[in-house]
Amino acid sequence: MEYANGQRRQEPEEIAPGAEDSAREEIWSGTAGASNELNPWSECEWIDCLDGKQRPIKPGVRLLADGFPGRVATLRGFGNAIVPQVAAEFIQSYMEIALA
Known part of the structure; x- marks a missing residue:
């Protein structure tokens, strides 16, 4: 399937097995976007929760x-x-x- 700008969307069967899981782990471990690129999580703050996990929140x-x-x-x-x-x-x- 193509978008109006010519980019092609990956169909679920084209995504490598486990790719979604590893991306999710990167987000929740805080390593997503470790490069200098901006992404939705690059500006977030991490808080410690009562269950021992850290969770992202909007800055401020x-x-x-x-x-x-x-x-x-x-x-x-x-x-x-x-x-x-x-x-x-x-x-x-x-x-x-x-x-x-």
Whole structure:
């Protein structure tokens, strides 16, 4: 299958066995993108969890549990990330496609 830009998508049977597993392990071990290339995980922060594992989070996003100072202000900031006009345009476009 080809995309509009001419690139070809790999079909599942073309992907080497175990390739998906090794890529997933690289992401969760923190070694993905060890080169200088930018990827979705290159900017993440890693936190230690109660089960002994480390998990990636967006930079600057911290725990929002009760008792953490600044929790309400942080939550308000996340809520303001939605622009009503953009959301309305998105919903209108979706409805046109869904009802077509």
